[in-house]
Amino acid sequence: TQLLEQSPQFLSIQEGENLTVYCNSSSVFSSLQWYRQEPGEGPVLLVTVVTGGEVKKLKRLTFQFGDARKDSSLHITAAQPGDTGLYLCAGVGSYSGAGSYQLTFGKGTKLSVIP
Amino acid sequence: NAGVTQTPKFQVLKTGQSMTLQCAQDMNHEYMSWYRQDPGMGLRLIHYSVGAGITDQGEVPNGYNVSRSTTEDFPLRLLSAAPSQTSVYFCASSYSRAAANYGYTFGSGTRLTVV
Numbered sequence: 615t616q617l618l619e620q621s622p623q624f625l626s627i628q629e630g631e632n633l634t635v636y637c638n639s640s641s642v643f644s645s646l647q648w649y650r651q652e653p654g655e656g657p658v659l660l661v662t663v664v665t666g667g668e669v670k671k672l673k674r675l676t677f678q679f680g681d682a683r684k685d686s687s688l689h690i691t692a693a694q695p696g697d698t699g700l701y702l703c704a705g706v707g708s709y710s711g712a713g714s715y716q717l718t719f720g721k722g723t724k725l726s727v728i729p
Numbered sequence: 730n731a732g733v734t735q736t737p738k739f740q741v742l743k744t745g746q747s748m749t750l751q752c753a754q755d756m757n758h759e760y761m762s763w764y765r766q767d768p769g770m771g772l773r774l775i776h777y778s779v780g781a782g783i784t785d786q787g788e789v790p791n792g793y794n795v796s797r798s799t800t801e802d803f804p805l806r807l808l809s810a811a812p813s814q815t816s817v818y819f820c821a822s823s824y825s826r827a828a829a830n831y832g833y834t835f836g837s838g839t840r841l842t843v844v
Contacts, residue, residue: 647832654837654838655837655838656733656819656821656835656836656837656838657772657819657833657835658835659832659833659834662831662832702771702772716774716777716787717774717833719771719772720771721769721770721771722771
């Protein structure tokens with residue numbers, strides 16, 4: 615079983631601060647995705663990173679995939695209250711038959727940005 | 730474009746009752762799946778389907794049945810509800826059998842309470 619550990623579990627910061635969320639595993643993933651989930655809603659895909667060392671930017675969000683494809687980070691610059699939510703990382707790992715590749719989800723980082 | 734639609738949004742069942750959670754997508758996605766989300770446990774895969782007529786078990790399949798008679802619909806049946814099945818259930822779909830690299834589209838969830 616491939617596991618993804620996210621840290622921190624909870625993060626409460628003031629508007630305008632920077633933050634980094636981490637996603638780590640002892641397993642290699644072929645790609646990794648980040649989702650954001652707001653209360654009462656399903657997760658929404660933010661980005662997919664595929665190549666080791668890859669960096670992708672989405673406005674104030676920067677995503678990095680580790681060189682060894684075992685870890686990833688999400689950095690938010692100048693956080694805003696609208697960034698509040700549960701951030702989930704998910705790795706594409708082992709083949710599980712029937713031509714499909716399952717996602718393994720981390721347990722998430724709950725971010726609160728205080729105005 | 731409605732995306733992934735789940736019904737009902739909330740449900741209370743008595744122990745031993747059966748019910749079906751509905752999931753429909755209008756994106757012509759091949760891959761569909763059901764997850765449950767519990768505090769401290771993250772998202773766990775119940776069942777998935779890589780196309781009409783093809784289903785398989787995920788990490789926590791016991792007590793649940795699925796079928797996929799059309800590309801659009803993927804209902805989840807609880808055979809005899811138990812309090813341990815109290816959870817938030819999410820349906821997710823993806824474009825391809827190589828599902829994970831394309832990212833998932835999630836529904837907004839069904840919050841189920843079994844008393």
